[in-house]
Amino acid sequence: MTKKKENIFDVNLFKRLFKYTKPYRVVFYGLIVSVLILGALSIATPLLVREIVDQHLVKQDYDGFVNLITIMALLLLATVVFQLLFIYYSSWLGLKMVKDIRVKLFDHMLNFRMKYFNNSSVGVLITRAVTDMERISSVFGDGLFSIIRDLLIMIVVSSAMLYVNWKLAIIVFVMLPIILYATKVFQRYMKQAFEEIRNEVSNLNSFVQERVTGMKILQLFTREVTEYKNFQEINTRHKNAWLKTVWYNSIFFAILEVLSALTVGTVVYFGGLRVIIDGSVSAGDLFMFITMIPMLFRPLRQIADKFSTLQMGLVAANRVFKILDTTSQIDNSGTIVAKDLKGSISFKDVHFRYVEDEEVLKGISFEVTAGQTVAIVGATGAGKSTVINLLNRFYEINNGEIKIDNTNIKDFTLSSLRQQTAVVLQDVFLFADTILSNITLNHPEITEAQVIQAAKDIGIHDFIMSLPNGYHYNVKERGVMLSSGQRQLISFLRAYVTNPSILILDEATSSVDSYSEQLIQNATDKITKGRTSIVIAHRLATIQKADNIIVMDNGQIVEQGTHQELLKKENGYYRNLYEVQFLQSEVA
Template identity: 80%
Template sequence: MTKTKENIFDLELFKRLFKYTKPYRTVFYGLILSVLILGALSIATPVLLREIIDEHLVKKDYNGFVYLIVLMIVLLVAQVVLQLFFIFYSSWLGLKMVKDIRVKLFDHILSFKMKYFNTSSVGVLITRAVTDMERIASVFGDGLFTIIRDLLVMVVISGAMLYYNWQLSLIVFVTLPIVLFATKIFQRYMKRAFEDVRNEVSNLNSFVQERVTGMKILQLFTREDTEYKNFKEINNRHKKAWLKTVWYNSIFFPIAEFLGSLTTGLVVWFGGLNILVEGSNVTPGDLFMFITMIPMLFRPLRQIADKFNTLQMGMIASNRVFKILDTTSHIDNSGHLIADNFKGAINFDKVHFSYVEDEEVLKGISFNVNAGDTVAIVGATGAGKSTVINLLNRFYEINSGTIAVDNTDIKDYTLVSLRQQIAVVLQDVFLFADTILNNITLNSPGITEADVVKAAKDIGIHDFIMSLPNGYHYNVKERGVMLSSGQRQLISFLRAYVTNPSILVLDEATSSVDSYSEQLIQTATEKITKGRTSIVIAHRLATIQKADNIIVMDAGLIVEQGTHDELLKKENGYYKNLYEVQFLQAEKVA
């Protein structure tokens, strides 16, 4: 269990959060100074009112009365100016810090291994990067400085009460510990309630994000009613978590209000009786001052409880964000060589790999790809074909063995330069809600629109793009929904081609496209694979018959290698059986 679970306030967590104020220390110290001045000015009005009543109204001193009224107005204006500075810059500081933390968080997430995203909820990550960040901003914007100010006001007011009349102060201080005790209990229970709220918010975000993304599947399989019931259940838990906080608030604040009113009544009763007694040390000014000060003492206490809730929410959010920042799910990037224009020779030597511990996906495979060759990898689903590509790009770390390009271990290359030399066209194409041009260049400053147009003409898809409204500036919307699967695949192919890679990988690139798109891709493939190392993964064997070498995989092992003709000559060969089942049956259908 973390400290934030055990303690009301985690000092170590706050110290870590406090480090992000370093670039803005001038503003931070300015806020501290304004808090001190506001605390000192808090007693100005009640003390001046006491002096006005006892020394000037009773004695009918007009000049002194006017002087103190003017002084009070000046001090009130000063308080307004300081409050303006305090409110604006406390929020400014929180937002500046959140900007820095959010940038750091996003940069950190960008470097995570694929394994992290395989096991993490997208909705939870979105909650951390967006909602939780807003909570962190409130730590300084609405929490910490306000609490310090209110505590200082309470200390100053308490000191002034004792200084001017200890008897009336004792009445106030009898009820104050009760409120303090109730506040402490309230804070403890509210912290637990807010942790439940954050968990349920994450669950709700994750559920909605996944269902909206997968809406087509839900409707295809008529799961609307089931998912509606599931959502009602999650939403109900979310409601109950928030109602718990409402319940605690509804108990505490009326109690605090009642105790404040009771204290005022007791002071008026005791002070009034003493004023009526000749020679009493309670003056009308004292009584008026205490009536003014009691709300100033109890109201901050209630506000501290409320602001402490805000502070706790921010601290809980901070803890969640820092957990992600502390996650070390990164590919080792200690390589120092810059991968620049590979010749393209690839070597896998006794490579073992598993996504889940003790469940090997690749079981010591070894193969060579000569520079400039086109190599195909075939096999049943789950054989390990796509895993080979993931490892070549270093999306995952291998358990043992060596993967080398141009006789150099890929770990010796910098991660960025390695991936820049390898272009991949995936079966499942992801397009951003942006223009075709930006989806192709991914906003790379080194690729111009003229480069994209030339590349599109080279592979024969320029006319298709120009047929769309606004051509290269056509917005394909989220995930490219405005395009067919074949059109998305063509965009993905152009995205890979325009980078002029040393190694090209086609992972099931023609498995879900129409015949026209497939023909375009086949033509482009022949053009760009010529003289360039290419790896083609395909179920459709007709697309790989011209490959220089075909690697046949089954259950994480390489069972056959050779050209198309060589493999067909093997009696009862794995590849031959695949070919006969797939290709010959297709001929019969035709």
Template identity: 70%
Template sequence: MSKIKESIFDFDLFKRLFEYIKPYKLIFVGLVVLVILLAVFGVATPKITQYAIDESITKKEAQYFLFYIVIMLAVLLLQTVFQLLFIYYASWLGQNLVMDVRVKLFNHLLKFKMQYYDNSSVGVLITRAVTDMERIADIFGQGLFMIIRDLLTMSVVFGVMVYTNVRLSLIVFLMLPILLYATRVFQKYMKKAFEEVRTEVSNLNSFVQERLTGMKILQLFTRESVEIENFKAINERHKKGWLKTVWYNSIFFPLADLSASITIGLVAWYGGLRVVLDGTVTQGVLVSFIMFIPMLFRPLRQIADKFNTLQMGMVAAKRVFKVIDTTSQIDDHGTYVAEHFKGDISFENVYFNYVEDEPVLKGISFHVKAGETAAIVGATGAGKSTIINLLNRFYEINEGVIAVDGINIEQVTLASLRTQIAVVLQDVFLFADTIFNNITLNHPEITEEQVYQAAKAIGIHDFIMTLPNGYQYNVKERGVMLSSGQRQLISFLRAYVTNPSILVLDEATSSVDSYSEQLIQNATDKITKGRTSIVIAHRLATVKKADKIIVMDSGTIVEQGTHEELLKKENGYYKNLYEVQFLQEEVA
């Protein structure tokens, strides 16, 4: 026990959560009133029973008995109504609070640098946004207000018991310190156990999410037997985490029930003697005390149970706020709103690294004039895709300047910069939605007619119309209903329909059929015409058509020029690349 030094309740964290209640103050105040009423009405039933026994049953006077029965029924009815309202609005408040926190979290996630996602598990983030949020809702729906209600009920019961009979109250209170100490120990261990459970839930979610996403790879390389063993190991740790909570519960709750039973026995023994021997305790008082004891011990038992819920919620809230407190956003302090770029691009002595002390770009400089098409070639890992990422400010450069039309892109608002630059990536991502929505990304200003005309302009309208339901065809998760070439065509149309000032293409057609390749080549020619384009070139046809070729190797630019100029360089990097890769393609 001495090893568990953490506070069993984080008041600073709760104070922060409480800030989200402010828009719902009236509901919160109403819940407090309901808590008070429930505590008062809960104590009323034993007292009415006491009076009914002492004033009517013992004295055998029936004239007030019916009155007490009617009063008890009225109290029970009101108690039921208050309980209904309390449970509903406590859960209502929890769900509304969580909705606000979840929106804030998702809005925060939308603004993170790509580097954050490079280093973060998608499964863990999903756990934060979904499972952990539900645990936070339980803080208010099943935890906090329930604990307040139980504490207040115990306080009222305590006062009424002392007022009714001090000696019987002392017998009851002798057992309370034991149960209170056991409750405190229980809460400390449960907090540690729940933190372990939440960690293992995140690990389990991450593992399952990754394996489901990469299922094709697992089956291609027959890794099913290995992965099931890995899953068993993770699942075993998850099970052990939960079993710890079960073990602590199995010790505490029987102990609490035993304490209540012993207390009832002692009160029945001592109170019964007083009823028989000297009359200092009435039958009604004895019965009311037997009714009071569960009302005192059961809330204490429930508080421990609800404290479990509260602690799980607090652990979840701590994890969620850790993400919200993460400062990984691109600094968007630009004041220039770009409505249209001419498209003059320059990189001046740009240095960049994804990992500290492992440079990816080493002082590169180049200039692409407005309307030109620049092809970037080089071996894998040379830094080609990094240039695309930096132009869109997905990452911050370490040194140097990137400018468009002579304006440092850091001075341009992030939204307007990215609006003017369209990117077609090699790895096309499509949402589980219709083709039309994947093209427009639900942009309200892009009409159906604009999409149709853009599709016809780049020559893919006929292809889309061959699909069931045409533009309303649902491509399912990640576009699995389309081939890689078809997904690439949709991404070209997505870029073209926004009418960007600058176009960036990661042109990859190695895994597509000849028909799709021809459509992609035609689409490339159409959408690059008349606008500045940067193309990571994989095909000779694109390289030869480029106004400028930028040759990269190990994060540096080793050559620049046109196709003809670079071929004239003896032992040049591009010439060697052409002879090894591009010339084979041309011969083929």
């Protein structure tokens, strides 16, 4: 079986990327005009040098010499101006395109299912959104237009050589097939090297991001030496991938320099003989060719270099487009706007699995009356948190039906459904921002005055004011400046200010100190009053007042009832669980 030949340049991928230039077509066509002008100006200096040598230096024509030098200076000034415009606007176009693609990518990622993030490396996604984007900007900034400009210069220079002296031109052109072949080989190897580099950059980003995030665990378990060695290995692979490109460049550019020097030497030898012997080549022609040979070979070398930049940008674009082509969004075809919900909830024979052949929920059914507080308890892995994930439509159920106020949750618009539901998680995530911003999440309709009043309502205003700058205290990344209990209180306030119809507390008091727990309990009593609440807890003492307790085991509901009703069941799952916790608290 023959291996399919790999394309050095992906035309379809480039066409897709080219579509993003559409809003900036005026600049795009302006760059094309600049390229044409630069191509024309490139040949002006060699032609003027030929004219100066043959018509004015030899004849000692001072006035004509000065006039041509003046014209040459003006043309060089024009070249500088157009070159400046070309460099600026080609980079400008690339950055504008990247801005548009990055916004589109981030918006696309915002709507991915949780399953996608569960299966994806954070470091890789960051690489796609940041590092790869910078590579894409170079496709137009340092790639395409530079290649077009250099190709045009080569065409103009080659034409001028043929026009002035075709014999000397043939000597120059003999070297071109060798250079073109070397360039083709160089491009193929460079594309493979750049693919390897992108993979190693992603691996490096993922490794560093995870280790920095989990630094506390590494230090607690004294894994510094092991992780240092792992990092050395990854960093070495990253270095070696880059060294391949350095090696390929070193070989290629050395070959070009040798060929260029040989060509100049050959032209000087044969051209000089013709100047001396029969005058079939003028001194001006010889000077012109010596000037133009680097102009022909240097763009060819630059084209290879820019082509590598172009390839690297296209590799990055291909990776980004793969994410943009990923269809991992929750179906948002619902048309009903969830507003002022009463909060009744119904699960009917709901089945769900995160992966095939591993069912997490095995046909559970239960009802929650509007305004009730319902607790869900069970061992780790029983499916408790899965219930709330499905209620918020972070995942889609495989079978069954979930209703709120007798309406299937799929019939609601996704954003309005989630706006009516507030969740307080055990692991509270806070952004590196002020307490106020973490509470409002920059919602324009939630004012600071409303936040302060809400904090007073649930009894945590004094705690916030005890911090430096109060509500404007910066909690740093992931809220590291606060204790777990303090982060939990911020999370309660964040849920309360949204005035949700349904409140979900997922292990909200499982890892806080006694003082914070009392504040949280008071806050819980306040924010659950008059609204449907679902409380997931390991500590049964916190849910004794619940209107209904659902006991889950291995993805099924095994018991339901109030605290007192469940305690009356001989050998009941809840009763056994409660007695174990009670005995543990007695021993403690």
